[in-house]
Amino acid sequence: MTLLSCLIIQLFWAFCVKGQGRNCSRPPILENGDITTFLEKEYTSGSFVEFKCQKFYAMEGQNRSFCDNGKWTKAPVCLEPCTISVEEMENHTIVLNERANENTLQGVFLKRGDSLEFRCKPGYVLVTTSSESTFTVQCNENPIIYPECRAPCNITKQQLEAKNLLLSNGQRHTHLIQSEHTVEFMCSKGYTLITPSIRMCVNGHLDLPSCISETGRTCSRPPIIENGDITTFLEKQYTSGSFVEFKCQKFYAMEGQNISFCDNGKWTKAPICLEPCVISVKEMENHTVELNERANENIPQWVYLKRGDFLELRCQSGYSLATNSSESTFMVQCNENPIVYPECREIVCDLPGVVNGRFRPQRNMYRDGDVIIIICNHGFHSHVGCNIAECTKNGWIPPPRCSST
Ligand SMILES: *[C@@H]1O[C@H](CO)[C@@H](O)[C@H](O)[C@H]1NC(C)=O
Ligand SMILES: *[C@@H]1O[C@H](CO)[C@@H](O)[C@H](O)[C@H]1NC(C)=O
Ligand SMILES: *[C@@H]1O[C@H](CO)[C@@H](O)[C@H](O)[C@H]1NC(C)=O
Ligand SMILES: *[C@@H]1O[C@H](CO)[C@@H](O)[C@H](O)[C@H]1NC(C)=O
Numbered sequence: 042m043t044l045l046s047c048l049i050i051q052l053f054w055a056f057c058v059k060g061q062g063r064n065c066s067r068p069p070i071l072e073n074g075d076i077t078t079f080l081e082k083e084y085t086s087g088s089f090v091e092f093k094c095q096k097f098y099a100m101e102g103q104n105r106s107f108c109d110n111g112k113w114t115k116a117p118v119c120l121e122p123c124t125i126s127v128e129e130m131e132n133h134t135i136v137l138n139e140r141a142n143e144n145t146l147q148g149v150f151l152k153r154g155d156s157l158e159f160r161c162k163p164g165y166v167l168v169t170t171s172s173e174s175t176f177t178v179q180c181n182e183n184p185i186i187y188p189e190c191r192a193p194c195n196i197t198k199q200q201l202e203a204k205n206l207l208l209s210n211g212q213r214h215t216h217l218i219q220s221e222h223t224v225e226f227m228c229s230k231g232y233t234l235i236t237p238s239i240r241m242c243v244n245g246h247l248d249l250p251s252c253i254s255e256t257g258r259t260c261s262r263p264p265i266i267e268n269g270d271i272t273t274f275l276e277k278q279y280t281s282g283s284f285v286e287f288k289c290q291k292f293y294a295m296e297g298q299n300i301s302f303c304d305n306g307k308w309t310k311a312p313i314c315l316e317p318c319v320i321s322v323k324e325m326e327n328h329t330v331e332l333n334e335r336a337n338e339n340i341p342q343w344v345y346l347k348r349g350d351f352l353e354l355r356c357q358s359g360y361s362l363a364t365n366s367s368e369s370t371f372m373v374q375c376n377e378n379p380i381v382y383p384e385c386r387e388i389v390c391d392l393p394g395v396v397n398g399r400f401r402p403q404r405n406m407y408r409d410g411d412v413i414i415i416i417c418n419h420g421f422h423s424h425v426g427c428n429i430a431e432c433t434k435n436g437w438i439p440p441p442r443c444s445s446t
């Protein structure tokens with residue numbers, strides 16, 4: 042070996058050793074985790090430490106950090122678990138869907154990414170299925186969202202007794218009914234049902250029907266309702282438990298039950314007939330709207346609309362909805378307030394700017410359906426086979442233009 046080649050080799054080794062890199066000191070500290078490898082004062086480049094997260098904490102990233110030329114590579118992160126406290130479970134009326142082999146007195150911890158099965162408390166059901174009660178929650182970075190567990194209704198013997206009610210099997214006993222399920226009732230002998238017999242339990246709430254005695258005092262004249270009539274045969278006297286039936290005049294909407302019962306000398310609440318909305322053609326014209334019907338149909342001077350009903354209208358020709366010009370028709374509803382019409386705006390188009398051409402007729406403003414003729418300069422032409430443009434609710438169609446291609 043010559044001195045020179047020896048020198049080169051020495052230089053090479055010096056370079057290689059230097060290339061191995063500087064040592065590292067303290068490895069990174071991991072929050073909610075520990076280093077599992079033996080701790081040293083110094084670490085050579087290329088050596089590593091290994092991490093472990095505390096119980097229930099999930100690791101994000103590699104479990105090792107390497108010493109790389111005096112610097113540590115990125116350490117992992119320990120992600121917090123989801124904690125589900127006993128109070129939270131209580132609040133959502135849920136319990137764990139497994140044998141309580143774990144001590145759940147302090148609640149449960151759920152590792153990030155993991156899921157756990159829960160169940161509604163006994164009797165409670167999921168509103169989504171109304172019969173099943175188990176569901177799974179997953180721990181991710183967002184707060185846990187629980188499905189709604191709905192409470193059952195507890196009908197007691199005492200409640201049934203107090204209201205002279207029986208269950209449909211003719212018996213009277215405490216009865217538990219799941220939310221979203223129905224139950225049928227009947228009255229004790231000598232009593233008449235005056236409200237619907239089938240009732241639904243909705244999240245722990247159920248209205249019991251009412252019964253009235255058939256042995257109470259009789260009633261005389263039944264109530265008179267405005268804008269409505271009694272449809273049943275009129276009598277001098279009505280026994281307790283009997284009823285009259287009502288009907289509202291045409292276009293009047295009924296609010297309440299259509300029957301009234303004689304209850305021990307007094308009539309139960311009679312229905313009310315609600316006035317219809319009366320819309321005049323003039324009023325529609327004022328709002329630049331019209332009925333959305335075929336034009337050849339006989340347009341009445343007045344339109345009657347029952348309370349709660351809808352009427353389909355459209356903007357008059359040449360107008361379009363201010364809120365959404367692509368919507369051609371809209372609905373108005375009759376309620377206790379005057380009808381609210383959306384704004385119909387007149388369709389106008391501005392003077393178009395046509396480069397390399399002109400158009401006629403020239404006006405200050407164009408309305409819906411107005412047409413212009415485009416005359417292009419020599420060497421330019423408008424849309425193929427179409428040298429006219431029309432003013433529409435969407436502007437000029439097609440866009441007036443003269444192009445060389
Ligand atoms: C790097 O650390 C190793 C072992 O801990 C040690 O032998 C070596 O001398 C250190 N090198 C430097 C440049 O400090
Ligand atoms: C780190 O990860 C490797 C490979 O994924 C695995 O073999 C090793 O057991 C893990 N170490 C610890 C302390 O979890
Ligand atoms: C449980 O509900 C109560 C009352 O609605 C509320 O104040 C409390 O913060 C809730 N607790 C939990 C853990 O959700
Ligand atoms: C229903 O009510 C009765 C009487 O109040 C009570 O004894 C019973 O425990 C209740 N049942 C449920 C499931 O709440």
Ligand SMILES: *[C@@H]1O[C@H](CO)[C@@H](O)[C@H](O)[C@H]1NC(C)=O
Pocket residue numbers: 272286287288299300
């Ligand atoms: C009264 O209401 C009942 C039930 O809603 C219905 O069956 C009956 O036809 C109504 N009677 C009249 C006169 O509208």
Ligand SMILES: *[C@@H]1O[C@H](CO)[C@@H](O)[C@H](O)[C@H]1NC(C)=O
Pocket residue numbers: 321323324327
């Ligand atoms: C129509 O509008 C005019 C003026 O705004 C008003 O005086 C008239 O009462 C309106 N007519 C109807 C039927 O709304």
Ligand SMILES: *[C@@H]1O[C@H](CO)[C@@H](O)[C@H](O)[C@H]1NC(C)=O
Pocket residue numbers: 365366367368
């Ligand atoms: C306008 O109406 C059209 C047709 O009904 C509809 O597709 C569109 O979403 C509406 N736009 C807005 C902004 O409401």
